[in-house]
Amino acid sequence: xxxxxxxxxxxxxxxxxxxxxxxxxLGELVNQRAGVLNVGIEGIMLVGAFxxxxxxxxxxxxxxxxxxxxxxxxxxGWLHGVFAVRLKVDQIVAGIxxxxxxxxxxxxxxRLFFGQGAPTQVPGSQRxxxxxxxxxxxxxxxxxxxxxxxxxxxxxxxxxAFVFARTGLGLAIRAVGESPxxxxxxxxxxxxxxxxxxxxxxxxxxxxxxxxxTAQLAGFVEDMVAGRxxxxxxxxxxxxxxxxxxxxxxxxxxxAEAAQIRLQTLFDDVPYQLLTVLPYVLALVALxxxxxxxxxxxxxxxxxxxx
Amino acid sequence: MSAAAxxxxxxxxxxALVLIVGxxxxxxxxxxxxxxxxxxxxxxxxxxxxxxxxxxxxxxxxxxxCLIGLGVALAFRAGVFNIGADGQLLIGTAxxxxxxxxxxxxxxxxxxxxxxxxxxxxxxxxxxxxxxxxxxxGANExxxxxxxxxxxxxxxxxxxxxxxxxxxxxxxxxxxxEEALRLPTLIDGTRISAxxxxxxxxxxxxxxxxxxxxxxxxxxxxxxxxxxxxxxxVRIGWITVSVMALSxxxxxxxxxxxxxxxxxxxxxxxxxxxxxxxxxxxxxxxLDPLRVPIAAFAFAALYVGSANVARSTDVPFPLVHIIxxxxxxxxxxxxxxKRKGGAAAP
Numbered sequence: 001x002x003x004x005x006x007x008x009x010x011x012x013x014x015x016x017x018x019x020x021x022x023x024x025x026l027g028e029l030v031n032q033r034a035g036v037l038n039v040g041i042e043g044i045m046l047v048g049a050f051x052x053x054x055x056x057x058x059x060x061x062x063x064x065x066x067x068x069x070x071x072x073x074x075x076x077g078w079l080h081g082v083f084a085v086r087l088k089v090d091q092i093v094a095g096i097x098x099x100x101x102x103x104x105x106x107x108x109x110x111r112l113f114f115g116q117g118a119p120t121q122v123p124g125s126q127r128x129x130x131x132x133x134x135x136x137x138x139x140x141x142x143x144x145x146x147x148x149x150x151x152x153x154x155x156x157x158x159x160x161a162f163v164f165a166r167t168g169l170g171l172a173i174r175a176v177g178e179s180p181x182x183x184x185x186x187x188x189x190x191x192x193x194x195x196x197x198x199x200x201x202x203x204x205x206x207x208x209x210x211x212x213x214t215a216q217l218a219g220f221v222e223d224m225v226a227g228r229x230x231x232x233x234x235x236x237x238x239x240x241x242x243x244x245x246x247x248x249x250x251x252x253x254x255x256a257e258a259a260q261i262r263l264q265t266l267f268d269d270v271p272y273q274l275l276t277v278l279p280y281v282l283a284l285v286a287l288x289x290x291x292x293x294x295x296x297x298x299x300x301x302x303x304x305x306x307x
Numbered sequence: 308m309s310a311a312a313x314x315x316x317x318x319x320x321x322x323a324l325v326l327i328v329g330x331x332x333x334x335x336x337x338x339x340x341x342x343x344x345x346x347x348x349x350x351x352x353x354x355x356x357x358x359x360x361x362x363x364x365x366x367x368x369x370x371x372x373c374l375i376g377l378g379v380a381l382a383f384r385a386g387v388f389n390i391g392a393d394g395q396l397l398i399g400t401a402x403x404x405x406x407x408x409x410x411x412x413x414x415x416x417x418x419x420x421x422x423x424x425x426x427x428x429x430x431x432x433x434x435x436x437x438x439x440x441x442x443x444x445g446a447n448e449x450x451x452x453x454x455x456x457x458x459x460x461x462x463x464x465x466x467x468x469x470x471x472x473x474x475x476x477x478x479x480x481x482x483x484x485e486e487a488l489r490l491p492t493l494i495d496g497t498r499i500s501a502x503x504x505x506x507x508x509x510x511x512x513x514x515x516x517x518x519x520x521x522x523x524x525x526x527x528x529x530x531x532x533x534x535x536x537x538x539x540x541v542r543i544g545w546i547t548v549s550v551m552a553l554s555x556x557x558x559x560x561x562x563x564x565x566x567x568x569x570x571x572x573x574x575x576x577x578x579x580x581x582x583x584x585x586x587x588x589x590x591x592x593x594l595d596p597l598r599v600p601i602a603a604f605a606f607a608a609l610y611v612g613s614a615n616v617a618r619s620t621d622v623p624f625p626l627v628h629i630i631x632x633x634x635x636x637x638x639x640x641x642x643x644x645k646r647k648g649g650a651a652a653p
Contacts, residue, residue, distance in 0.1 A: 039449050089639040092388055092449065096586060097635035103583075104628030111623035112340060222625075230453045237447065271469060273461035280457040287446035287454075 008142050010258050015142075015150060016216055018254025020045065020208040020225075022153045024232035025239070025246045026160055027077070027204025033164070033241055034197040035177035035299040036084050039095035041205040042229025043102020044076045048209025050106035053220040054113050056122050062214055065122070066149075069210035070203045076102065077202015078195070085194040088303035099229075107222050114220075122214050147215040149207070156204075157247040164243065173197060177297035180304035190304045205229065231283045238286035240295040249286070256282050333630065340621045347622055351612030361611060363497035367569065369607035370499075371396075371561040371578065373506040373600045375585030377513045378434075378557030380594040384517065385550045386530040391437060391452025392558040393582030394459030395430040399559015400566055401466055402429030404481050404573045407488055415487050419567065422488050423505070426563030427556040433459065434555015438548035448551070456582070464575055471573065480574035490568035500568030506600070509557065513596040526550060558582065580628075584610070587631040590638060606631070 024041050031038055038044075048069035056065025076098060083094035133144040164170035172193055175183035180190045212228070213220045231253060239245030260278040263270075337344045354361045375392045382389035389395075403425035410418045437455055440446040464479070466472075473482040490500040517523035525546055528536040537543055561581065566573050588606050592598035609627060617624040 083636065083639055087640065089642065093590065093635065094639055096388075096390060097632045097639070100583060100587070100628045100635065101632035104625045104630075104632055107625030108336065108623050108629060111625065227453060227457050230450045233447070234450050234454075237450075271465045273465040277458045277461045280454040283454045284440070284446070284451060287451060288440060288444045291444040291446070 004138070006262075008138060010262060011255065012142050012146075013261075014251065014255030014258040015146060016254070017257040018250045019147075019150055019153045020212040020216065021228050021232050021235060021253055022157065022247060022250035023208030023211060024205045024229055025235040025250055026153075026156055026243060027201035027208075028232055029236045029239070029241055029243060029246055030160060030173065030204075031077075031197045031201035032236060032300055033177045033297055034173045034194050035180065035297055035302065035304070036081065036194050036198050036201075037091050037095070037301040038077070038080050038084070038098070038198065038201055039092055039233065040076075040080060040098025040102065040229075041201070041232060042225055042227065043099040044073050044202050044205035045209035045212065045225045045229045046102040046106040046223070047076060048073045048206030049213035049224055050109050050209075050220050051206070052210035052214045053122055054109060056214060057113075062122070065214055066207070066210050069206040071206075073206015073209065074199050074203040077205065078199045080202065081195045081198030084303070085191050085198060088305065091301050091303075103223065106220070110220055110222060122218050147211070149211050149215055152207075153211075154247065157243045160243040174297075176304075177299055180299050180302075184304070184306065194304075205232075208232070227280065231279060234283040234286050238290045240290065241297065242295075253279055253282060332633070333626070336626065336629065337622055340623070342620045342622055347616055347620055350616050350619060351609075354615035355608040355612035361615070363494070363499055364611045365604065365607045366499050366503065367497075367607075368610055369600070369604045370502045370506045370568070371565050371581055372584055372588050372607055373603035374509055374557050374561035374564065375581055376588030376592060376599045376603050377509055377596055378554035378561075379585045379589035380592060380596060380599055381513060381517070381526065381557070382550050382554040383589055384523075384530050384594050385526040385546055386533065387438070387441070387547055387550055387554075388449045389434065389437070389452055389551060389554045390449055390586055391434070391456045391582065392554070392561075392585050393578070393580075394452065394456035395433045395555035395558035396562035396578055396581060397459040397463045398433040399426040399428070399430030399555070400562030400573055400577075401463055401471065402426065402432075403559075403563040404484070404566065405466075405471060407484055410488060411485060413487070418487050419490065422484075422567060423560060423563055426559040428559070430559020430562070431552040431556035434558065435548055435552035437555075438551025441551070442544035442547040460575075463573070467574055473572070478574070481572045483571045484567060488567060489571060490564065498569060500564070502564040502568040505560070505564055506603075509560070510596055510600050513557075513599075517596055522546075558585070561585075584631065587635055590635050593638075 024045055028038060028041055051072040052065040052069040054065075055068025056062050058064065080091075080094055080098055083089050083097075084091040134140045136144065164174065172183065172188050175186065175188060176190050176193045183193075184190050208228070209225065212224065217224070232250075235246055235249045235253065239249045257279050260275040263275050264272045267275075334344050337347050355365050356362060375396065379389060379392060403422050406425040407422060410421050413421065433455060434452075437448050437451040440451045441448045467479045467481060471481045473480055490502055490505075493499045493501050493503055517526070525536065525541045528539065528541055529543060529546055533543065562578060565578055570577055584606055588599060588602045591605065592602040609630060613624055613627040613630075616622050616626075
């Protein structure tokens, strides 16, 4: 029963399920490395998911949708930055505000643009065709025939890892998150770096939402993010703020999601709800397993004030 | 002393600014639908506050929001961000409904009391679980409580199709609670149940804990400065677990009061978004138990008004969440200007 095709299918769809979480986790990771904790990325993903569909329909192009989701996500990330970095108020409460704002804006916009429960047809698919590579047995369906954003997400993880390891920018971000005071004396503008990472984190969450509504599923449904924004934060913690780790952990979550859906059809006498909870239970396990990590950025969620 | 006046003035200015910007955005959102904002506002106020039925609906909705808001306020005071009241409410209610058959034939007040206790226990276990994960393993309670919400939702989905389903087995819902287990109606002709008294009693109880007990003092101390509290001998782990249990217990109580006082049975989605609104209630009340019922009433009016607006105009219902977000963010901005005004003094 568990023949090769099933396993390939499982992993290929696991990759698809992992991508929205990976985008959001990478953005949150960079943001947290700079010392800003945004618990509201669930709301940003919702807005991204909605804008991707709305803008794709309005412009007739999936790229228009993606651009809308990135811009909207960046705007909300920036808004969180204004509260967390510039105004230096409680980052967690500001994030909770963002959860509600995203829920409200996406739901309001959706009913405004599409009416209640109207089906939405999202234009175009961006599945890549790598010619002979896509036709390869096993590897073709597994690795070389995904949506173009899948490759963008993986490339982002590699790029962010490179930036942190090898560039002055990465050093600056880490310095701001570990020891803002020292970074400040070294001439780094702490608040400016954090505003930039907050905005970047929002844009990435928006992109994750866009993938969810235009690539993984075809259309927007209210509250469709279903906790993935919070799972993304658990991924960041379990990956110990390492971008390549986040890639692997997000993949594990994606495969868990794909597996539970397959298990539902395989064991139809088991109540499906007991399988649906798998990703959420996995997130709890990840949080417990990552207990009291020493990799936690020292200045996380602490605003910086010059004395 | 001299700082108080400018601080108060700047806070008032901030509040005014927040109100103006927020109102302008809301105005724009309503105009975008093509409705007259004044009509919408009037419909909202009139339908929630100025008719007997509307006022009763608002009071009915305020009962669970008050109980949940009290629990959230308690946890937030200790710096424990319980945003999983929804899950705690569901588990508490499910446990109480599961116990209901055992309580058949009990004398009226005892049966109802036991039912409510079961609701509290279920919610306390679910909340306390997140507290243990945080205190023992350092698991972030925001993510833990949200994940437990999703687990609770699925669990309830299974229960109302399995062990707790009504004997006919048609609809995904429990059997109706027997009359002896229903909270009596408080005001004839309305749906306001004795839950109102329970909610107000809870306000006094939580106020007593916060203002009069050493425990409440420890909570506030942790919320203000964990290190200082630790140095002062406060047992942080114990407080984290117990305050999450208390918070969850109040959410469970809110759920079973809603079922026993209003619906009579449990089904999926019987308390949509109550938990997250409870957070807005607690923040609007500035985590002060005595202000929670007022904030709960305000948000209940907002819900009832928005639902009526959504029925009679083209303005979509999720406007509620945008207003809630505006209130939370607005309050953050207002406290900031207050702090700046005060900081100049010493």
